[in-house]
Amino acid sequence: MRVFVDELVVSTRQRFEAVDITSEVERIVSKSGIRNGMCMVFVPHATAAIIANEAEPGLLEDYIDLVKQLFKPDYKWRHNRIDNNAHAHLAAAVIGPSRVFPVAGGRLVRGTWQNILLLELDGPRSRRVIVEVLGE
Structure with missing residues (x-):
């Protein structure tokens, strides 16, 4: 099994914001060269969610x-x-910092209307998003 890790940086402009990061995640999956496996998208922040x-x-x-x-x-x-951001911590804790998607044929598997969204809950900030692709 191979593991490929890459990182995105998303700069948000508002206190609350939903940012579509689907195309960037798909680019990383393609770059990984992994044909079949899974892709985890993780935001290492306590006031943001995926x-x-x-x-x-x-x-x-x-x-x-x-x-x-x-x-x-x-x-x-x-x-x-x-620091006046309890709402952001609570929302991030309930929504969660990550999502896992299958990878098949070198492509991210998601439903027609499923995009990958970063929810900014305490911006504006610069957010790291870790994308880890595992498989063959």
Whole structure:
């Protein structure tokens, strides 16, 4: 089995943002030369998350609205006494920092409407995204 690791850097411009990173991840899978296996996409940050879903512009805004409703930024979270971003930590913990996709025939396997999205929950920031491809 072979392992190929590469990294993306995504610069976000807003406090909350959904960024489509699908094409960059697909480029890394192709660059890996791995034909069959799996690809993990991981964001090593406590206030960002990775999801797989549609990247329609209205839906990108809906993801952010949902996060804001479920993890209210202006709520009296105890962590806000330190740096006012408890909502981002909580949302990232629930949504998760990674997703795993199959790789078949040298291509990332995903549904028609499944794109890979970085959710920025405490921006603007520069976010690292680790892409690890394992297989043959």
